[in-house]
Amino acid sequence: MTLKTTELGSYNANCYLLKDDESGKFLIVDPGFYSGKLERFLKENEVGQLEYILLTHGHMDHICGAAYVKENFGGKIVIGEKDAPFLEEYRFLDGAEDYERAFRKTKADITVCDGDVIDFASHEIKVLHTPGHTMGEVCYIIDDLLFTGDVLFKGAIGRSDFENSNVFLLVQSLRKLASLGGDYRVLCGHGEETTLSQELKHNRFLEKII
Secondary structure (H helix, E strand, O other), X not given: OEEEEEEEOOOOEXXXXXXXXXXXXXXXXXXXXXXXXXXXXXHHXXXXXXXXXXXXXXXXXXXXXXXXXXXXXXXXXXXXXXXXXXXXXXXXXXXXXXXXXXXXXXXXOEEEOOOOEEEEOOEEEEEXXXXXXXXXXXXXXXXXXXXXXXXXXXXXXXXXXOOOOOHHHHHHHHHHHHOOOOOOEEEEOOOOOEEHHHHHHHOHHHHOOO
């Protein structure tokens, strides 16, 4: 598979494009802001039709472009069941008027829960419910790729001080990730890529809870 990354919006959220080289099928993860930059990114990578638009959670900097991407490139919108309402109503994002202007309501095509599996070409998309940053946040595992949204970052963990957050659930979710076994490329919602083994060894926040 081929993985490409770009940063979108004033919050610099990571957006990931994944191509199955054998079938030529594409999916996108967290198209957080639709602009000329994202449109060029998709066209430069010769995306004609998307299979899925995977959303890790419902915050605006991760979902704001979903409706536009679906309109222009197709794809089924996938989000955690408890975060699906975020798609239908603008939720305030501090200091981000550009998101409020750009947001367009839409609906999920598929809502997912812990343990769900979605087929993508010859691969499986495995869903882990990892609440805490939001109540419906999910991580997606595709082969050795682990898309963690805003749960786990390189050297850091997600915030739990929002209205829809819960620090105790976040700790449980991080323990779930830590117990996965094996190693994964950790593709975060913001910042640099890392690996699960690297975070287990060096992330000082994880040291305190596992």
